Amino acid sequence: MRTLKVFIASSEELRLERLEFADMIQHLNRILKPRGIEIEPIDNHEEYNRELKNCELCLVLYWTRFGDYTKSEFDTAYSELCAGRNPQKLYVYFKDADEITPELRAFKESFDTQYGHFFCRFENVDTLKLNFLLQFEAYQNKGSEAMLQVRDSQVEIDGQPFVELKNIPFAGNNPEYLQLLKQIEATQARVLKYPGDLDFRQELHDLQERRKAMESSLLDTAKLITRLSSTTTSARLTEAMRLFEAGDNKGANAILNLDEITRDAEANAARLDAVREIESETLKALESNIEEYRLKIKTLQNEMERGWVAEVITVYDKAIAVAHNRIAPEKVAELLLDYADFLQNNKQYHLVGTLYEEALTIYRTLAAQNPEAFESDVASTLNNLALLHSDTQQLDWAEKEYIEALEIYHRLAQKNPEAFESDVARTLNNLAVLHKNTRRLDLAEKEYNEALEIQRRLAQKNPEAFESDVARTLNNLANLHSDTQQLDLAEKEYTEALEIRRRLAQKNPETFESDVASTLNNLAVLHQNTQRLDLAEKEYIEALEIYHRLAQKNPEAFESDVALTLNNLALLHKNTRRLDWAEKEYIEALEIRRRLAQKNPEAFESDVASTLNNLALLHDDIQRRDLAEKEHNEALEIRRRLAQKNPEAFESKVARTLIGLALLHADTQRFDLAIKELQEALTIYNRMAQYTDVEQEYIEAIESLIKELQEQSTE
CATH class of the missing domain: 3.40.50 (Rossmann fold)
Structure with a gap:
């Protein structure tokens, strides 16, 4: 201790x-x-x-x-x-x-x-408490994960509230923040009055997301000011800090005039360039200009007015232009990483890789001179770069970067296990995900197991910090074991992950309830596949209750999970001949997915087609063939459209829908239609066989069915 x-x-x-x-x-x-x-x-x-x-x-x-x-x-x-x-x-x-x-x-x-x-x-006392907590976090963590979080206007540590944000002047006196809270209160009243109005619910969700972003940004600004308050600053920066702390974010933004900061920064940069030996006072002035840029960025984020992302990009560009080759290289690297993180968080991917690579070059140079101080920065930046390359499907690069980061963290953990073992486990997890996605399953299993061993050891000492990591790795490992048909192992891992997540959700439901539901869904799929249908049904129903509750608060985040769980439950009820229930669940899932597809067709049209197809099969099964035909045709229309853009992903689904439609037409004696649909499906499978594995027996079965229908049509 x-x-x-x-x-x-x-x-x-x-x-x-x-x-x-x-x-x-x-x-x-x-x-x-x-x-x-x-x-x-x-x-x-x-x-x-x-x-x-x-x-x-x-x-x-x-x-x-x-x-x-x-x-x-x-x-x-x-x-x-x-x-x-x-x-x-x-x-x-x-x-x-x-x-x-x-x-x-x-x-x-x-x-x-x-x-x-x-x-x-x-x-007031709340302001005193928050100031100390901010200073303690900055002193204690020194680059570690943030201790302070903000949720529903409360500043929390590990889900425990410490300070009411509205009692702090930078929030409680901020007119934009107070206006946002009033809007949320008014919209909540409308939702209570008209609970079925989806537009009101969506408006409330959007406002709550804006509040979440604003509160997080306000707290981040306070953290920056805490760091700056122990250094000598310019009069402009001091006044901007004072205005922000008093709740006048707009005033702080106005004081931090971009043209004035840039003029001063360029003048200080020119003075540094003009002398052979760096003048310490000029360097301090330029570093203060960089901090003015940083605070300017925060005030823009706090307001989030139209065009703020483009304004922040402009400020970062100006800050980096004057920082290069003038301030300490580690500070330049820190600025580059901040910029890269901002771009990634706001889906502006065009420069992210370049910024990470430039920061990595700086850290490699510094680590060559002082490995103890900078090797962890090299590894952290490699991890960020690998995640980016994984997301953009540059998997060979990502693998190489993860492996190098892992080697560094292993070396650091040998000297200081407390500080770096969690980084080893995190990188192993990332690498295992990559290897699982590229079907190198033996490697992935080995990496997950090594990560799990480390996280179990860390969780014994500090359960609050590491139990959720244990549960996540168990879940990943169970997914892998499900894929490789090691179902007893998978069940054991899912069950342990669920037990941990239930325990965490009792203390912090908002953070962990969705994880509980996700694990219940995984376990239900496994139990359904192993014919333990009563267990699977119970797990789907509990997951569905959780997702329904979460979707009421945040429809955009959880409605798709509601639809997926309904779809799974309907399939189970169809297989156990509870067809009325299955129909009702498919219809509810379809309604949700249609609504989601209106806003985001690329993400959800495929799900609409899948649910239509399932519903058509059910309606065909209970002899409601007019409905089934209509649903098959709509699913086919969607899948044809998707296959035009991405044939490799959707051609096989077009073929399957054609076969379902053909079987329906064959049952209703419309042989010409059925033969035509089967022939089109056969053409698709023959084409696919040139670039992917298609079972010859399947093709032969379709050919045999076409021949059989042709014979029936001539009788």
Whole structure:
């Protein structure tokens, strides 16, 4: 267990704030202890010099006046910090006050010149708490996965709420954010009044997604300001930070005038280019310009007004142009990666690969000089590049990049397993997915098993952090074992994954309920294939209940899952001759898929055709042949259209639909139609046989059926 001591200094007038802060530390410790970290607050004034020098962090709080010890504690802490000893970080907080003593005012005003901009303002306890949590995350994680998340206006850690976002001025005083919350409230009222109105539900979903994006962006901006607040900044950047913290995002964006920043940045860049030895003051000024660009990007993201993505791209381009060969190369690489991530997140793929490759070149150069500091950056960038190449089907490149990243992480994990074993497991998982997709199943199985072994070991020490990874790898491994007909193994893995995900969903349903439903669906398919139909039905029904519930809140994300599960359940009910149920489920699935296909035909038209085909087979089975013929014909029309664009994917489906239609026509004595449809299907299969495996027996069966129908038609 690592104990991180935090010294807290304040005058007696802030006693209530200190008590609430101490309660928050206790709450935080309940989450951190399973991760091997405990925060110990120190509050001993009599021996403050001795205690202070044993603390990694020091918090000094002021309101209207200096306390008896507080100025002395600050001076001691600042001297030790400057000497490179404990405390490693010093955080100063001023509570807003109408009147303060002249001594405190003079001290506060001296920060810009004497200490740099690294104090925080707070008007309430929530702001104090969030400032500390942001600073603690920046100090503790140092590049690791973010600890703080925001959900439904709550800042959370591991699903546990700590701060109400609306109580923080940068959100609570932000008119755009408050207006968005009002719109959501009004739309929620309309949905409650008209629950069947899909347009209202979709509008609510879109607004909630916008809120999610805005809240995440506001928190990210606060994280950036936390990082900047411990460095010397320009007057413009300081004012922009102040405006954002006060809730005036538009004002911050206006202060960060792009033309002015670019003019100053280019002037600083030119001064650096003109001298042989880099002038430290000019370099600091240019680095401050880069941070102004970064904050400008955040304020644009916060507003998300029309055309904001193009504006952000312009800002990144200008920032990188002045940063190249002038600021530290690792900072240039960080900027390139930020830009690449932004483009990828906003589906602007045209530059992503180039940016990753440029960052990789920089990190390789730095790692050659200092492997301990930069090898992990090389591996991380290789992983990003491999994911991109996997998505764009450049699989040979992706495999090579994953393997190199894995070699680096293995080497780093030998020296520091706690820091890098999870990266080894993550890269093994990525590589296994690639090998499974390219049918190198023995390799994929070996990689999944190695990743699982690592994640089980990590989950024993820290279940909250790694149990979900264990469940995901078990699910992947079970999918592979299902494909290779190792069904007993697959069932065991799905069952264990389901057990873990149920446990996680009890604590955090919003994050893990969809995983529970997905695993139930996988397990149901397996049980259906092994004729344990009662089990399969029970699992499909539970998955469907979960997806229905999720789709009410977020139709765009989960309606397709509802349709897929309905389709699976209908197939089971058809096979067990509960045909009324099957018909009802197919019809509901078809209705959903038609609606999805109207918005996104490329993604969902194939599903519409598949459900039509299934429904046609059912209607044919129960002698409702007019309906069946109509459904087969509509499915055929869709599949013909899709096959024109992508014959390899859809020609076989056209042929199968033709065969279904032909069998229906044969049953109703329309032999000429049936023969014509079978002959077209046969032509398709003969053509496919030139470039893919088509069983000769299947072709011979169609030929035999054509001959039989021809004989019947002449009788």
